Amino acid sequence: DQQVKQNSPSLSVQEGRISILNCDYTNSMFDYFLWYKKYPAEGPTFLISISSIKDKNEDGRFTVFLNKSAKHLSLHIVPSQPGDSAVYFCAARVGAGGTSYGKLTFGQGTILTVHP
Amino acid sequence: NAGVTQTPKFRVLKTGQSMTLLCAQDMNHEYMYWYRQDPGMGLRLIHYSVGEGTTAKGEVPDGYNVSRLKKQNFLLGLESAAPSQTSVYFCASSSRDRRYNEQFFGPGTRLTVL
Numbered sequence: 001d002q003q004v005k006q007n008s009p010s011l012s013v014q015e016g017r018i019s020i021l022n023c024d025y026t027n028s029m030f031d032y033f034l035w036y037k038k039y040p041a042e043g044p045t046f047l048i049s050i051s052s053i054k055d056k057n058e059d060g061r062f063t064v065f066l067n068k069s070a071k072h073l074s075l076h077i078v079p080s081q082p083g084d085s086a087v088y089f090c091a092a093r094v095g096a097g098g099t100s101y102g103k104l105t106f107g108q109g110t111i112l113t114v115h116p
Numbered sequence: 117n118a119g120v121t122q123t124p125k126f127r128v129l130k131t132g133q134s135m136t137l138l139c140a141q142d143m144n145h146e147y148m149y150w151y152r153q154d155p156g157m158g159l160r161l162i163h164y165s166v167g168e169g170t171t172a173k174g175e176v177p178d179g180y181n182v183s184r185l186k187k188q189n190f191l192l193g194l195e196s197a198a199p200s201q202t203s204v205y206f207c208a209s210s211s212r213d214r215r216y217n218e219q220f221f222g223p224g225t226r227l228t229v230l
Contacts, residue, residue, distance in 0.1 A: 006158075009156070032217050034217065034218060036221075041223075041224070042224070043120070043206055043208075043221030043222050043223045043224050044159070044206070044221045046218040046219075049217060049218065089158060089159065091159075101147055101164065101166050101172075102210045102211075102212070102219065103149070103161060103164060103174075104161075104219060106159040108156055109158055
């Protein structure tokens with residue numbers, strides 16, 4: 001049972017254009033969502049996050065949108081740069097409670113390629 | 117401040133051999149995690165620890181054991197390696213403070229079991 005899904009294994013965009021990465025989830029107990037970026041031979045690094053009480057969070061070129069009714073979130077990168085080429089994982093955390101312990105559930109990842 | 121470090125970076129084992137992966141963090145985090153990453157599967161939680169001396173099973177714990185004798189270290193053991201355990205293993209840590217939600221990851225260990 002995949003609770004967090006990234007249905008697009010890969011995405012290719014031109015430099016300067018917008019990249020939109022999508023993520024769907026099924027567990028309504030998730031209260032916090034994160035995006036991680038991963039370069040080859042490195043560990044994932046945190047990119048941006050959003051609480052379930054918000055519908056948008058922006059940080060420079062990166063914006064995450066959350067649609068709770070649709071159980072869908074997306075990451076927008078504008079403008080895209082060749083250095084953004086990486087694997088992007090979305091992740092979700094179950095809400096406040098004694099047993100969540102910060103555990104994250106990850107999607108399968110989307111490979112983003114930005115062409116010069 | 118090194119963050120999260122993992123030892124070794126690469127390892128090749130034969131079926132049935134054992135090994136231990138070491139994770140260390142210098143951020144004084146309470147929580148630590150071991151994941152495996154396989155193509156098309158994302159990151160799956162193997163075991164985690166919420167404090168020194170405590171461990172718990174994650175999503176895919178079979179074939180692995182862990183120990184957290186010191187707060188800064190989290191060890192992952194394979195007692196009898198199998199080809200299905202060929203993967204990239206990541207360790208992560210996070211604060212118990214829910215104001216800080218992100219996990220910090222190590223660089224990974226690429227393990228091949230022949």
